[in-house]
Amino acid sequence: MNIADQTFPAADSANEDRAQAIRDQLRDAIVDRRLAPGTKLSEGEVGTLFDVSRTVARAALQMLSFEGLVRTERNRGAFVANPSPEEARQVFASRRLIEPGIAIAAAGRMTPAHVAAFKTQLEEEGRFIAERGPSARRSEIKASGDFHLLLASVAGNVILQRFMEELVARSSLVIALYGRSGVSSCGHSEHMQILEALENGSSERASALMLRHIDHIEADLDLRVRGGPALRQALEL
Amino acid sequence: MNIADQTFPAADSANEDRAQAIRDQLRDAIVDRRLAPGTKLSEGEVGTLFDVSRTVARAALQMLSFEGLVRTERNRGAFVANPSPEEARQVFASRRLIEPGIAIAAAGRMTPAHVAAFKTQLEEEGRFIAERGPSARRSEIKASGDFHLLLASVAGNVILQRFMEELVARSSLVIALYGRSGVSSCGHSEHMQILEALENGSSERASALMLRHIDHIEADLDLRVRGGPALRQALEL
DNA sequence: TCAGAAAAGATTGCATACGATTTCTACCGG
């Protein structure tokens, strides 16, 4: 096999489902805000971009629409989701319900290996915060979400893990749309506090910290409707 | 297998997505246990059964696989999911985490109309319990799940509602596989207790009752591995 | 008789084709 034709770092998923690989790349792009909310994702365009037929592109878009990252309208196509303020509130309400429980579960399952993984993650997170520029900013957003995903994986419930994947991804969209400041700098210290509680096995404390953390993230949003929902709808594309 | 033998009403799902309609019918069949866990669902068979092409059938199966009701293996096809005991535990762990919170949210939003809907639902549930025969039994299982789905819809968070739809459906599968007795008769009275708490707006009580209710359902399961997981795996088809 | 290999059959993965629907554009009458 030729090495040159593996142009992308997606080499590990070469053998796997191509639709899944495309979904992952698109999801990353959405979460990273390289694709703005409302952007049209036509089947043909995605297909040619990834060099597959519309069949495969369509499957990838369907997956993303299940995750709520993409909204599809019949006979019109797929668009990067444009969550309403109400939707945003529901995303965070769901996280408030689920994540404290995940923190408790994770606290009871922490191993030294997990701690090391968290340390690595938080270091990286810190690095991106220190850096400047839009690219570092994107990486920072992603890293911040990865902390929560790592926690979910430690909790050891694959169903909840998948729910969290969806919620974290949608949160990125919401923050992109309604975020006010860089919440991340204060988020970083909260992540470190949570890790500390997890290390000590103080599940209650970890849970409480997590709840407050989510509250802080949501508090940084400006969920007032700007110019009325009708206007927003009209301008969404 | 005769799933699609219900003469198509085609009323509500006529101009909607056909794949979605097929998914709904298949899901009902799985939840009702008309399709046993492990049953193969070949694209061609589903397609001819519903009189659509494999393309559409495939889309429906993909949706179900996202919901965890169907497991797809590359180049082998789709099968009705056969959840492992571990998976079963995770389903109920997820419900224990989410449903008490849903009960609290619903308690704060109950209207007379909601109460009436619950009353109707519980009546129906009781009717099926009184009846005998496998058909009534199936309806009973479905009705029992509908109580939880109704609650989720009252809570008013569409994200959590979707999560609950998935969890309730998967619970049916789990109960089909590992259920011991008819849990439903005692479940019915617990449902009524929960409704009572909801009517009074005692959210804490509703939440606590819900938690106990889930515990009871899970306690009725026999999650010991029967004959080792290897054997089960081997015989799953 | 049975293990192993080869061929036949079935099923999936993917690409492509075609009709249907929507969106864009140019033209016309007011």
Next chain:
DNA sequence: CCGGTAGAAATCGTATGCAATCTTTTCTGA
């Protein structure tokens, strides 16, 4: 100058065809 309409272009929904893969059956040799 503008709103409305007919035609063109683009896009989607779905069916179908072919190659790749998996499964089953059949055949061969010990």
